Amino acid sequence: MNSVVSDKKFIELSSPQKIWLSVFALSLFMLFVALFGGGAKYPKVFLISTFGIGMLSGIVFIRKTYAYETAGIKNNFIMMMKHTAKGSTAWFFGILFTSFYVCLYWHADLLENLVRMVDPISYMLRAKAADQWFLYGTFYTACVLVMGYRMLLKYRHSRYQTVRTLSVMFFQLVFSYLIPSFLAKLNQPEFYFTYFWPLKYDALFPGSVASLRQSGNVGVFMLFWSVAMIAIATPLLTYFYGKRWYCSWVCGCGGLAETLGDPYRQLSDKSLKAWKTERVMIYSVTVLITITTILVWLDSVYGGGILGTLSASMKKWYGFFIGAAFSGVIGVGFYPLLGSRVWCRFGCPMAAILGILQKWFSKFRITTNGGQCISCGNCSTYCEMGIDVRWYAQRGQDISRASCVGCGVCSSVCPRGVLNLENGPKATRVLDEVSLVNMLHDKNKA
Amino acid sequence: MKHIVVIGNGVAGSTAARHVRKRSDHKVTMISDENPLFYSRTALMYIYMGHMTVKDTQPYDYDFWKKNRIDLIQSRVTNINTKDQVLTLSNKQSVAYDSLVIATGSCSNKFGWPGQDLEGVQGLYHLQDLTTMENKTKNAKNAVVVGGGLIGIEMVEMLLTRGIKVTMLVRENGFWTNVLPKEDSDFIGNHISKHHVEMRYATELKEIIDDGSRHVKAIVTNKGDTINADFVGLTVGVHPNTQIVSGTEIETDRGILVDSNLQTSIKNVYAIGDCAQIRKPVAGRRPIEAVWYTGKIMGETVASHICDQPKEYDPGIWFNSAKFFDVEYQTYGTILPNPPENQESFFWKSSTKEVAIRLNFEKDTQHFVGANLFGIRGRHHVFQDWIKNKNTIKEVLEQFGHANFDPEFFKKYELEIIASFNTKYGKNISLKSKKGLGFLKGLRFSGR
Numbered sequence: 101m102n103s104v105v106s107d108k109k110f111i112e113l114s115s116p117q118k119i120w121l122s123v124f125a126l127s128l129f130m131l132f133v134a135l136f137g138g139g140a141k142y143p144k145v146f147l148i149s150t151f152g153i154g155m156l157s158g159i160v161f162i163r164k165t166y167a168y169e170t171a172g173i174k175n176n177f178i179m180m181m182k183h184t185a186k187g188s189t190a191w192f193f194g195i196l197f198t199s200f201y202v203c204l205y206w207h208a209d210l211l212e213n214l215v216r217m218v219d220p221i222s223y224m225l226r227a228k229a230a231d232q233w234f235l236y237g238t239f240y241t242a243c244v245l246v247m248g249y250r251m252l253l254k255y256r257h258s259r260y261q262t263v264r265t266l267s268v269m270f271f272q273l274v275f276s277y278l279i280p281s282f283l284a285k286l287n288q289p290e291f292y293f294t295y296f297w298p299l300k301y302d303a304l305f306p307g308s309v310a311s312l313r314q315s316g317n318v319g320v321f322m323l324f325w326s327v328a329m330i331a332i333a334t335p336l337l338t339y340f341y342g343k344r345w346y347c348s349w350v351c352g353c354g355g356l357a358e359t360l361g362d363p364y365r366q367l368s369d370k371s372l373k374a375w376k377t378e379r380v381m382i383y384s385v386t387v388l389i390t391i392t393t394i395l396v397w398l399d400s401v402y403g404g405g406i407l408g409t410l411s412a413s414m415k416k417w418y419g420f421f422i423g424a425a426f427s428g429v430i431g432v433g434f435y436p437l438l439g440s441r442v443w444c445r446f447g448c449p450m451a452a453i454l455g456i457l458q459k460w461f462s463k464f465r466i467t468t469n470g471g472q473c474i475s476c477g478n479c480s481t482y483c484e485m486g487i488d489v490r491w492y493a494q495r496g497q498d499i500s501r502a503s504c505v506g507c508g509v510c511s512s513v514c515p516r517g518v519l520n521l522e523n524g525p526k527a528t529r530v531l532d533e534v535s536l537v538n539m540l541h542d543k544n545k546a
Numbered sequence: 547m548k549h550i551v552v553i554g555n556g557v558a559g560s561t562a563a564r565h566v567r568k569r570s571d572h573k574v575t576m577i578s579d580e581n582p583l584f585y586s587r588t589a590l591m592y593i594y595m596g597h598m599t600v601k602d603t604q605p606y607d608y609d610f611w612k613k614n615r616i617d618l619i620q621s622r623v624t625n626i627n628t629k630d631q632v633l634t635l636s637n638k639q640s641v642a643y644d645s646l647v648i649a650t651g652s653c654s655n656k657f658g659w660p661g662q663d664l665e666g667v668q669g670l671y672h673l674q675d676l677t678t679m680e681n682k683t684k685n686a687k688n689a690v691v692v693g694g695g696l697i698g699i700e701m702v703e704m705l706l707t708r709g710i711k712v713t714m715l716v717r718e719n720g721f722w723t724n725v726l727p728k729e730d731s732d733f734i735g736n737h738i739s740k741h742h743v744e745m746r747y748a749t750e751l752k753e754i755i756d757d758g759s760r761h762v763k764a765i766v767t768n769k770g771d772t773i774n775a776d777f778v779g780l781t782v783g784v785h786p787n788t789q790i791v792s793g794t795e796i797e798t799d800r801g802i803l804v805d806s807n808l809q810t811s812i813k814n815v816y817a818i819g820d821c822a823q824i825r826k827p828v829a830g831r832r833p834i835e836a837v838w839y840t841g842k843i844m845g846e847t848v849a850s851h852i853c854d855q856p857k858e859y860d861p862g863i864w865f866n867s868a869k870f871f872d873v874e875y876q877t878y879g880t881i882l883p884n885p886p887e888n889q890e891s892f893f894w895k896s897s898t899k900e901v902a903i904r905l906n907f908e909k910d911t912q913h914f915v916g917a918n919l920f921g922i923r924g925r926h927h928v929f930q931d932w933i934k935n936k937n938t939i940k941e942v943l944e945q946f947g948h949a950n951f952d953p954e955f956f957k958k959y960e961l962e963i964i965a966s967f968n969t970k971y972g973k974n975i976s977l978k979s980k981k982g983l984g985f986l987k988g989l990r991f992s993g994r
Binding site: 172177179258260263371470471480511522523525 | 586589592596597598602605609707709838839846847862863869874876926927930951952983986
C-alpha cells in the first residue's frame with residue numbers, strides 16, 4: 101500500500117485512449133526527427149506532424165480520459181502512479197524538460213532545426229525569422245492550451261476553475277504570444293503587457309527604459325504601463341482580490357503551473373522546514389533584484405565611475421542564476437519531481453511582493469466553514485504552494501498566507517464544503533484557533 | 547502536575563490531548579495500537595483510491611506531538627486498574643494516571659450471519675481493515691456491500707475505482723431512509739445509480755457462501771437470490787468499542803456510560819467519542835452519536851473539564867456532512883425522515899443540476915428548525931444562528947444569500963428556491979441579501 105506500484109494495475113486504457121496516445125507518441129518521435137535535421141529541411145511538414153498532430157492527439161486523448169466520467173473530483177491513483185508519484189516516468193519527463201531548458205538558455209544552437217521549423221509561424225505572426233525564444237513561446241502556449249483543456253474537463257464541476265483556467269489560457273495566448281508577435285510585425289518593441297518588474301527583472305533596467313523611450317509614443321506608453329502596473333494596479337487589485345488576480349489568473353508562469361503543472365501539484369513539500377526555507381529564499385531574491393536594479397541605475401547615472409564592474413556582474417549573475425537556472429531549469433524542468441510551483445514559491449520576487457500585500461493589506465482570505473472540517477488532508481495534499489491548509493481548517497481558522505496564489509483547488513477537492521476563497525472586510529478574518537465548543541455556542545464574535 | 551492518559555488517538559482522543567496541553571502543563575500521554583500517529587479515519591477511502599497516502603491523512607507529524615510534550619505510545623492497553631489508577635500495556639509497561647480518558651472508538655457490526663468470518667468478508671473502520679481490503683480486492687471481480695449507510699456508500703465508491711462490479715444490499719426501500727426524508731433519499735439514490743452500482747433495496751443478507759477454501763464465493767439474500775462475490779463489505783453500522791473496560795468496574799450499556807461531565811461511573815475516568823454513551827442526553831439528541839464532530843466537541847469539553855473547572859458536555863446545534871460520490875451533503879439542525887406533526891418540510895430540487903435543499907420550520911410559529919443541503923454548500927455560522935435565534939422561515943429566505951458558501955461564479959439558486967417556496971405556500975417572500983461577506987461588516991472575530 102502507498103508505494104509506487106505498477107501503473108498497469110490501475111490504468112487500463114480504453115482502445116480509443118490507446119490509439120490517441122500512440123498518435124501522440126508518434127508526434128514526439130517526429131519532434132526528435134525535426135530536431136536532428138528534419139525541422140529545417142521541411143518546416144511545414146514537421147510543424148504539422150509535431151505541433152499539429154501532437155496538440156490534436158493530446159486533446160482527443162484528454163477528452164477520452166475525462167469527458168466520460170461524471171463531473172467531480174477524481175484524483176484516483178495519483179499517489180500510486182509512476183508518472184505522478186515520482187516514479188520512473190516522472191524522472192524521464194523531469195530530465196527531458198530540464199535538458200530542454202539547458203539547451204534553450206545556454207546552447208540554443210543545438211535547437212536550431214526546431215527553431216527553423218517554427219519559421220513559417222514566425223513569418224506569419226511577426227514577419228521575421230524565429231529565434232529560440234519564439235520556439236519556446238510556441239511550445240509554452242501549446243502546453244497551456246492543451247493542458248488547459250484538460251483542466252477545463254477535470255474541474256468542470258467548478259465554475260471558479262473553469263473561469264480561472266480560461267483566463268490563464270487567454271492571457272498566455274493573447275498577451276504573451278499573439279500581441280508581442282503582432283508588435284514585432286509592426287516594428288514595435290516585443291512587449292509583454294502581463295510581465296512586470298521584478299518578475300521580469302530587467303523591465304526597469306536603464307537599458308530597457310532607454311530602448312522603450314526611443315520607440316516613440318508606443319514605447320513611452322509601455323514604459324508608463326510597466327510603472328503603473330507595479331506601482332498602482334498591483335497594490336489595488338491585491339487589496340481587493342488577493343495575489344490570485346495575478347498569480348493564478350494572469351501570470352504566464354502561473355498559467356503553465358496551473359495547466360501543465362496540475363498533475364504534479366501534490367508533490368509540493370508541506371514540511372515546516374520547506375516553509376522556513378521558502379521565506380528565506382523568496383525574500384532574499386527580492387532583496388537581491390532590488391539591489392541589483394538600484395546598482396544598475398547608479399551605474400548608469402554615474403557612468404560606472406563609483407561601482408566599477410559590480411553592477412554589470414550582478415546583473416549578469418542574477419540573470420544566470422535566478423532568471424534562467426532557477427525560474428526555468430529548476431522551476432519548470434523539475435515539475436514532475438518537485439511540484440509545479442517551485443519558482444513561484446521559493447523564488448519569484450513578484451510573488452513575494454504580492455504576498456506581503458496579501459497578508460497585510462488585503463481583503464482576501466480562504467474562509468473555513470465553522471466546524472465542518474474532518475481533517476482528511478485533501479486540501480493540504482493538493483496545495484501546489486505547500487501550504488498545510490488543513491492546519492488552519494481543522495482549527496476553524498481562516499487561511500491568510502502570503503504564499504497562497506488563490507488557485508482554489510483546496511476548495512474544489514474538499515469533500516465537506518469547508519473552504520471558500522472570499523474577499524471581505526479585513527477585520528473579519530479569523531486568524532486564531534477557534535474553539536469548536538465556543539463556536540457552537542456563539543462565543544467568537546467579539 | 548497531573549498525568550493525563552488518553553487511550554485512543556482518533557479525533558476525540560487527539561483533540562482531548564491537544565486541548566489539555568493548551569490549557570495546562572499536565573503530563574499528557576496518548577496510547578494507541580492502531581497507528582503511531584493520529585490520522586483522519588474519514589479519509590480512509592482516499593488512501594485506497596490513491597488520492598492520498600497514509601502520511602497525508604495525518605494532521606500532525608511527530609515533531610508536533612514532541613513540541614507539545616504529548617507522549618505517544620503505540621501499544622494496547624490490556625488492563626485498567628481503577629483502584630490504583632494504573633494501566634497495563636501489552637508491552638508489559640505500566641502507566642499510572644491521575645485522569646484517564648477512554649476514546650477507543652467503534653467496532654463494525656456483524657449480525658451473526660453464516661459465513662461472516664470468511665476470508666474476503668470485512669467491515670471498514672480501522673487502518674488494518676484498509677490493508678486487508680487492499681489485499682482481498684487485488685483480483686476481485688464482483689463485490690457485494692451490505693448496508694446502505696455512509697461507510698457502505700464509501701466502500702462502493704472505493705471498489706468501483708478498481709473496476710470491481712458492485713451490488714449493494716439495502717434493507718430499507720431507499721437509500722439511507724432511516725436518516726433522509728424520501729425525496730432526499732431518492733435524490734441521492736438517483737445519483738448513485740449514475741455510477742453503475744446495482745442497488746437492491748428491501749433486501750437483506752441471509753448467508754455468505756464458502757468457496758471451499760474458507761474464502762467467500764457468493765452471498766444469498768433473504769429473497770433467495772444468489773449473488774457471486776469474491777469480496778463482501780459488511781457496513782451495517784458500528785457499535786461502541788467497550789472491550790477495554792470489560793472486567794473493570796466501569797459501567798457500560800451499549801457504550802461506556804458517562805454523565806454530563808463525560809465522567810464514567812469511576813472517578814477520574816472519562817469516556818469520549820464513539821465509545822461513550824451519555825446517560826442523559828440533551829433533548830433531541832441520541833445517547834451515542836458516532837460522528838467526527840461530536841468526538842471533537844467531547845475531546846475539547848473533557849480537556850477543559852479536567853484542566854479548568856467542571857464543564858458539561860453540550861453538543862450545540864446538530865450538524866453533519868458527507869459526500870455521496872460527486873454530491874456533497876450538509877445538514878444543520880434536526881431534519882427527521884418524517885417531519886413531526888408541528889413541522890412543515892419544504893423540498894426544492896433544481897431541474898438542471900444535481901442540487902437540492904430541504905428546509906424545515908414549525909407550522910405555528912414559522913420558526914426555522916433545520917436544513918439538508920445537497921450539491922450546494924451552506925455557511926455553518928449562518929444556519930446555526932438562524933436555528934438558535936429561532937428566525938422565521940420568511941426571515942431565513944429573505945437572508946438566504948448569506949448562507950451560500952459555494953465558490954465564486956457558481957450558479958446561485960436563491961431566487962429559484964424562494965419562487966418555489968412562494969408558489970407552494972402562497973407567499974410573497976423576496977430575496978433581500980446577496981451572497982458574500984458584506985454582512986460581516988463591523989463584526990470582529992476572535993479565536994478564543
